[in-house]
Amino acid sequence: MSLDVVDLRSFYDSPAGEVARRLIGRIVRHRFSNCTGYSILGVGYATPYLGVFREEAVRVLAFMPAQQGVINWPSSGYSASALVETTTMPLPDSSIDRAILIHGLEITEHPRDLLAELWRILTPGGRILVIAPSRSGLWARLDSTPFGHGQPFSRSQLRDLMRETLFSPTHWSEALYVPPFKHRTLLRSGIMFERIGGFFGLPGAGVLIVEATKQLYRPIPSLRRVQDSRPQFAPAPEPVGIAPVSTFEP
Template sequence: MSLDVIDLRSFYASPAGDLARRLIARIVRERFSNCAGYSILGAGYATPYLGVFRDEAVRVLAFMPAQQGVIHWPAASSCASALVETTAMPLPDSSIDRVILIHGLETTEHPRELLTEIWRVLTPGGRVIIVAPSRSGLWARLDRTPFGHGQPFSRSQLRDLMRDTLFSPTHWTEALYAPPFRHKTLLRAGVIFEKIGAFFGLPGAGVLIVEATKQLYRPVPATQRAQEALPQFAPAADPVGAPVSTRG
């Protein structure tokens, strides 16, 4: 199910959206701590997480799915956002160093094609951070937040999907342990929930966050390697002097 860009913008303008942005952005910034000289792409609806990179990256782009809609970003500068088909991005091969994918994987009808396209535009050794709703989290069960729309994932499902599209996970974490409260007083306790949940590794986080690198070569399955290692036997020649069979 697609999300509307107006609903996404409204969510991030709300107290619950601001809490989600702060908690997720902290992890994104820790993983992409120094992006000086890099090209960065935000795919899905990543604009709440891109502003911190604008002063150090060579370029920062925001690509939003055609079915979602697009907004002008950044608001007070030349537009760096575009409405695209995310499985056919208007970028050359190996042109982006870092990708942040959020509010994209769970709503697309073609998740493998989306990750394959991200693989294509990433430079060799390029990295992607994927933020996806957790199947076991409360945020995925309430449709009043964007994380309650589309297809949530378990860690094993996300790992299999990345393996199929030639990504190698390098770091796993979770966020949004705090329930999506509506009351501001309860939301203020969100940071405490987050610290306790992260420290003890509690179940029920709202989103899975995985950082992965682009693999350049498809690994050879172990069964195929074993078959290739077996000795190859050619058909035996007929023994010398053996009678020649005749028919008729």
């Protein structure tokens, strides 16, 4: 089920949404720490995480799925948001240096097509951050947050999906260890939850965050040795029932 853009905007205006933006945003910024001169694309509902790049990147775009709806972003100046079909984005090949996918992979009916399209528009060596709900996390089990809608992922499922679409995962992170409750005191403890959960590698994080690079060539699977794969033939038996040919001497 796809979330409406109004619901997403309302969530990020709430205390829980502010905590999510802050905790996920610190990882996004850490992984994409210097984007001077780059083109950056946010896909899904990425606008809460794109503002920090506007001062240094050449361009920052926000593409939102057609079934979700679109809002004007940024609030001032020229609009950089667009309503698109995420499997056929209106961008040329190899035109984006960095991509952020959030609130998109779990709700699309064609996750492989979406990632394949992002592979197409990324430059050689381009990098992508995919943020997806964790199957083991509490945030994916409550539909009061956007992360409780759509298909959550395990780490192995997300890794296999990335590799199938020719992305090479280079770094894994987790966020949202803090429970998605509305109690403000609990939400203020978000940083403490993140530090404890990250330090001990505890299960139960709300989202998985994988950074991956674009592979230019499809990896060649390991092959068996040629001689092992050839059919084995037994020696032919001696012919029987045939008289020997005599040698004629004049």
